[in-house]
Amino acid sequence: MTKFRVAETMKEIMAAYYLEAKNAAYNNTPVAWITSGGPVEFLYAMGVIPVYPENYAPMCSITRMSKDLMEVSEAAGYSQDICSYARTDIGADMTQGGPILGLPKPDMLIVGTNICHTVVKWFDVHARKYNVPLFIIDMPYLHDDMTKDAINYVVKQFEAFKGFLSGVLKKPFNEDKFMETLFLAAQVSDLWEKVLAMGKKKPSPINSFDTFIHLAPIVTLRGTQKAVDYYTRFYDELVELSNQGFGSVPDEKIRLLWDNLPIWYKIKYLSEFFAKHSAALVVSTYTNSWAAMQGDIDTDHALEELARAYLSPYINRGFKYRTDYLVKLVEEFSLDGLVFHSDRSCKPYSIGQYIVKEEVTKRTGRPGLIIEADMNDPRVFSDAQFETRAEAFLESFDR
Amino acid sequence: MKYFAGIDVGSLTAKAVVVDENNRILGYHVMPIGQDSFAAGMSAYQQVLNKAGLKREDVLSIVSTGYSRKRFTEATMQKTEISCHAKGVSVIFPGVTTLIDVGGQDSKAMKLGKNGKVLDFAMNDKCAAGTGRFVEVMAHALNLSLDGLSDAALSFKNELSLSSTCTVFGESEVVSLLSQGHTVADIAWAIIKSIADRIVALAKRVGIGQDVAMSGGMAKNRALVARLEDRIGFDILVPDEPQIIGALGAALIAKEEK
Known part of the structure; x- marks a missing residue:
């Protein structure tokens, strides 16, 4: 992984964000726990600090605390078959553990179902414990194309969400601030897309392990000026590096895609493994999911555009879309192959990977590798099993 | 004359092969690993040098x-067993397009192109069902050798099935079938069917061509090969010494890389 100049800035803004969240109660600022695919723009418009259990869980994993926290929730009866983010988060909540000693208490809970339906039950557990209101936005899975009905369905719920926020916070919904937030969110989404598109360069100045780490601000601070400033600087730095011919992997020979969530507790190991084999993961379906909003928002149809963006993530789309999308990425990023992380914890992401892989190989001639692992549970990962499969895959590009 | 060696240090056995520049096998050696894989590899290597x-x-x-x-x-260089098995079989059976390799802890299916190039492969995932170890454990439960299990399976009379695909639970299931009075032969055949089903499912993931070969220690199991042939509908080519294909491939790659 490259140590970019902006990395220091990211540390600072993320620390400031968590500090503000931890102190929210003293400052009388409301806190909402929200899912990774939840519409954060409404919260920023109303001065609510959004906090992400799905961001905290990988923080626990990178700092090697997830296993102990999962054991706590498992002992309380949560099955090992449940999502490891949920098990880590619930364990962290029960013990007030993890790197920042638990998340600040929520005043409300916001769920979007565009990533999975586990979040409904998971946040329900928190709603009962903290006795705070839970708002669920049902974002239907798109088996085929985007439909007008699906968009309208989500727009109706967005309207209800405004009423919910206004009721809980006892003040009218701030439409002006909302529009301002939307513009900032769209701007940062565009910038993120430009950052990710740097992976098309040969050699690529950035790889998926870098983008996994630099994803934090767009998830948590989407809709703020801070995030716009951050990604502007990050993009400039990448352009500068690329102009100097910098490649994130020395001697880049094999260009790959990463599918599914990162394996957080193994990021350093995996990054070194692929670099050692001159293989660069230049694009990932996961990080691309935060680049769905378009920069110029039509203010008359803002909620429709927002609904479209929140229905768009790769994980919310059917197999045909996924296949076509991967085929497109193979072309755009000049890929030699694809790496699929079959994530034991994330079933909606992992389902269909074998079929999609086969179909993409058939259409592009590019081979795929499936790695069995888990995003947050280190007990599922075996170095020797991974290395045999991955090295054999990489050897197949020789000669 | 120049000589090249391939050493395959697997999960249960170490295999060594020496070839000359004309791909001629000058000697091979297979031995169990025990606790020290390096020592076993070195010992297999020394033995094969003595033989040659x-x-x-x-x-x-x-x-x-x-x-x-x-x-x-x-070693001068390391290669995964997938590349090595593919290379090894391509010299013994040129034109093979599907290779099934069932070793101690792994089963793999490979789709091969020219000169043993691996086009695609699939492996068992985090589970010993469908591997040599599974059959070893089951043979032990029946108090049979590996060859004995194969022979017994071929003389089965009634079709039974093992519902479990887990090695640990499979063993208790075998014990339970015995206590119900089923014959060793019928149970042995059920074991063979169980592992064959896993392997066929694996092979289907990469697609099964007409020219199929099998390597790894389990290729010596005649009952398993027969069952696999029956399930996939093609004959399976089995080398005389299926266990050394990985080491042979390694030796051939050592030659090519020089």
Whole structure:
């Protein structure tokens, strides 16, 4: 992984964000726990600090605390078959553990179902414990194309969400601030897309392990000026590096895609493994999911555009879309192959990977590798099993 | 004459092969690993040199493969067993398009192109069902040798099935079938069917061509090969010494890389 100049800035803004969240109660600022695919723009418009259990869980994993926290929730009866983010988060909540000693208490809970339906039950557990209101936005899975009905369905719920926020916070919904937030969110989404598109360069100045780490601000601070400033600087730095011919992997020979969530507790190991084999993961379906909003928002149809963006993530789309999308990425990023992380914890992401892989190989001639692992549970990962499969895959590009 | 060695240090056995520049096999050796995989690899290597009448300095380069390939520090280079099995079988059976390899802890299916190039492969996932170890455990539960299990299976009379695909639970299931009074032969056949089903499912993931070969220790199991042939509908080519294909491939890669 490259140590970019902006990395220091990211540390600072993320620390400031968590500090503000931890102190929210003293400052009388409301806190909402929200899912990774939840519409954060409404919260920023109303001065609510959004906090992400799905961001905290990988923080626990990178700092090697997830296993102990999962054991706590498992002992309380949560099955090992449940999502490891949920098990880590619930364990962290029960013990007030993890790197920042638990998340600040929520005043409300916001769920979007565009990533999975586990979040409904998971946040329900928190709603009962903290006795705070839970708002669920049902974002239907798109088996085929985007439909007008699906968009309208989500727009109706967005309207209800405004009423919910206004009721809980006892003040009218701030439409002006909302529009301002939307513009900032769209701007940062565009910038993120430009950052990710740097992976098309040969050699690529950035790889998926870098983008996994630099994803934090767009998830948590989407809709703020801070995030716009951050990604502007990050993009400039990448352009500068690329102009100097910098490649994130020395001697880049094999260009790959990463599918599914990162394996957080193994990021350093995996990054070194692929670099050692001159293989660069230049694009990932996961990080691309935060680049769905378009920069110029039509203010008359803002909620429709927002609904479209929140229905768009790769994980919310059917197999045909996924296949076509991967085929497109193979072309755009000049890929030699694809790496699929079959994530034991994330079933909606992992389902269909074998079929999609086969179909993409058939259409592009590019081979795929499936790695069995888990995003947050280190007990599922075996170095020797991974290395045999991955090295054999990489050897197949020789000669 | 120049000589090249391949050492396959697997999960249960170490295999060594020496070839000359005309791809001729001058000797091979197979031995159980025990606790020290490096020592086993070295010992297999020394044995094969003795058999071939060569000294270490006669060998130009060595490729190691198998799970402990990185521990075998004598090697000039390491390659995964997938690449090595593919290379090895392509010399013995040119034109093979599907290779099934069932070893101690792994079962793999490979789709092969020209000169043993691996086009695609699939492996068992985090579970010993469908591997040699599964059959070993089951044979033990029946108090049979591996060959004995194969022979018994071929003389089955009634079709039974093992519902479990887990090695640990499978063993208790075998014990329970015995206590119900089923014959050893019928149970042995059920075991063979169970592992064959897993392997066929794996092979289907990469697509099964008409020219199929099998390597790895389990290729010596005649009952398993017969069941697999029946399930996929094609004959399966089995080398005389299926266990050394990985080490042979490693030796051939050592030659090519020089």
